[in-house]
Amino acid sequence: MCVESDGCEIEGCSSSDEVRTLSGSMSPGLKSNPDLHPCRPGQKFRAALLKCRSPAAAAGILSFGNVLNYMDRYTVAGVVLDIQRNYNVSDSRIGLLQTVFICSFMVAAPIFGYLGDRFNRKVILSCGIFFWSIVTLLSSFISKEYFWLFVLSRGLVGIGESSYSSISPTIIGDLFTSNTRTMMLSVFYLAIPLGSGLGYILGSSAKEAAGDWHWALRVSPILGITAGFLILLFVPDPKRGSADQLGGRIRSRTSWLCDMKALAKNRSYVFSSLASAAVSFATGAFGIWIPGYLFRARVVQKTAEACTKEICSSTDSMVFGAITCVTGLLGVVIGALTTRLCRQKTERADPLVCAVSMLGSAIFICLIFVVAKKSIIGAYVCIFIGETLLFLNWAITADILMFVVIPTRRATAVAFQSFTSHLLGDAGSPYLIGLISDALQQKYTTSALWRFLSLGYALMLCPFIIVLGGMFFLATALYFLDDKDKAEAQ
Numbered sequence: 001m002c003v004e005s006d007g008c009e010i011e012g013c014s015s016s017d018e019v020r021t022l023s024g025s026m027s028p029g030l031k032s033n034p035d036l037h038p039c040r041p042g043q044k045f046r047a048a049l050l051k052c053r054s055p056a057a058a059a060g061i062l063s064f065g066n067v068l069n070y071m072d073r074y075t076v077a078g079v080v081l082d083i084q085r086n087y088n089v090s091d092s093r094i095g096l097l098q099t100v101f102i103c104s105f106m107v108a109a110p111i112f113g114y115l116g117d118r119f120n121r122k123v124i125l126s127c128g129i130f131f132w133s134i135v136t137l138l139s140s141f142i143s144k145e146y147f148w149l150f151v152l153s154r155g156l157v158g159i160g161e162s163s164y165s166s167i168s169p170t171i172i173g174d175l176f177t178s179n180t181r182t183m184m185l186s187v188f189y190l191a192i193p194l195g196s197g198l199g200y201i202l203g204s205s206a207k208e209a210a211g212d213w214h215w216a217l218r219v220s221p222i223l224g225i226t227a228g229f230l231i232l233l234f235v236p237d238p239k240r241g242s243a244d245q246l247g248g249r250i251r252s253r254t255s256w257l258c259d260m261k262a263l264a265k266n267r268s269y270v271f272s273s274l275a276s277a278a279v280s281f282a283t284g285a286f287g288i289w290i291p292g293y294l295f296r297a298r299v300v301q302k303t304a305e306a307c308t309k310e311i312c313s314s315t316d317s318m319v320f321g322a323i324t325c326v327t328g329l330l331g332v333v334i335g336a337l338t339t340r341l342c343r344q345k346t347e348r349a350d351p352l353v354c355a356v357s358m359l360g361s362a363i364f365i366c367l368i369f370v371v372a373k374k375s376i377i378g379a380y381v382c383i384f385i386g387e388t389l390l391f392l393n394w395a396i397t398a399d400i401l402m403f404v405v406i407p408t409r410r411a412t413a414v415a416f417q418s419f420t421s422h423l424l425g426d427a428g429s430p431y432l433i434g435l436i437s438d439a440l441q442q443k444y445t446t447s448a449l450w451r452f453l454s455l456g457y458a459l460m461l462c463p464f465i466i467v468l469g470g471m472f473f474l475a476t477a478l479y480f481l482d483d484k485d486k487a488e489a490q
Helices: 041-051 055-078 080-087 091-116 121-139 148-176 178-210 213-217 220-234 257-266 267-300 315-342 349-371 376-390 393-404 407-424 429-443 448-459 459-490
Strands: 008-009 018-020 026-028
Touching: 008 026, 008 178, 018 055, 018 080, 018 121, 018 267, 026 055, 026 448, 041 121, 041 148, 041 178, 055 080, 055 121, 055 148, 055 213, 055 220, 055 257, 055 267, 055 315, 080 091, 080 148, 080 257, 091 121, 091 315, 091 407, 091 429, 121 148, 121 213, 121 257, 148 178, 148 407, 178 213, 178 315, 178 393, 220 257, 220 393, 257 267, 267 315, 267 349, 267 376, 315 349, 315 376, 315 393, 349 376, 349 448, 349 459, 429 448, 429 459, 448 459
Parallel strands: none
Antiparallel strands: 018 026
């Protein structure tokens, strides 16, 4: 038999049970007391909700929210040709959409990291989801005369989504430990490629069904609001460090400036953050430009017509989205299994697996731009292998952070890693690729072939950045064990 904080008796509990309250605290089992009174109907409903708040359910809900987070982000990429035609803008200006989104995202990340280490995390998460959902819905009604307002709306969406990406991994980190935490983080970070792929599919499908690309921005907000309520009801806010059983020996909370100094001295954290920036650079550029690049390749091969109709072809967006979903699943699963296996051979397995996968990915991504002119199928095969290898490191990178950063500093670490990876990565890569493409097109007579080649030449920058990221992961491996031991000692 258990009691709630108001002395209400909850049926169906043994004397040894514990009840997790809505605030995330634990109420110990109590023996029967004559002063207790039966639960009222509303309290019984509340007690029923408490029984559903298991760590696994919380991780599932947070993973669902992360899917929606990335699905909303890449819905725009799924209809980028229609947006470009509707607003009549150049490659560089269309790349500005993602750049503004990421800039606001990365500026807000450290702020939410600070809040996430000090205040109720699930309330911050829910408010962030509600905010970006409403802004996304309103942005679908912006007319074609106000492209600047549409760009601004993407910036506001970035602020809302930043709260989720900065804080939600730390809740999972405090609910699980060891290999279980690796598995749960793998599921959570599977949402990055899965949500991205579903964003392309959702955007293309909604556009085709409604005959209007604006409807692509009116589906994910409904799902987002649903996820926000699920988090409020079923996700706890566990004590920081509780899963690591460090509650009695974690030092008192330090200042934000002290946290930043400690993170700057953590070499594994610094190098893995730089490696994450390389991944973000490539995925940000690919997410915006690869569907359009493949469409231009089909125009050159005369298997498609240039986009002059009311609704542009969405074939490449849907195929690329499906490939991203499948490769995301394979990459995260293979990454988790490979890391678990390699940990039996070496304690530096995490950064080494990331390094090898990055270097292998660069080879196949390079081949995309070699074969695309002659064979779209060949390009898709290279994309499949390259993305699978690239997605291997998503969850592993998060696990590296959990190993080398103490629990009371993790939200700040996740947020600042997000800030640096976006600042040096996808904040500028879509715009930079578009700018290079525009510059190359201006030097020669514009034609379908040259529009295709100029974008391909610009995208060739990505494999070199990926190789650089692999080097940073190798540097992480050098210091990983020392930094892990220091974190455990604290």
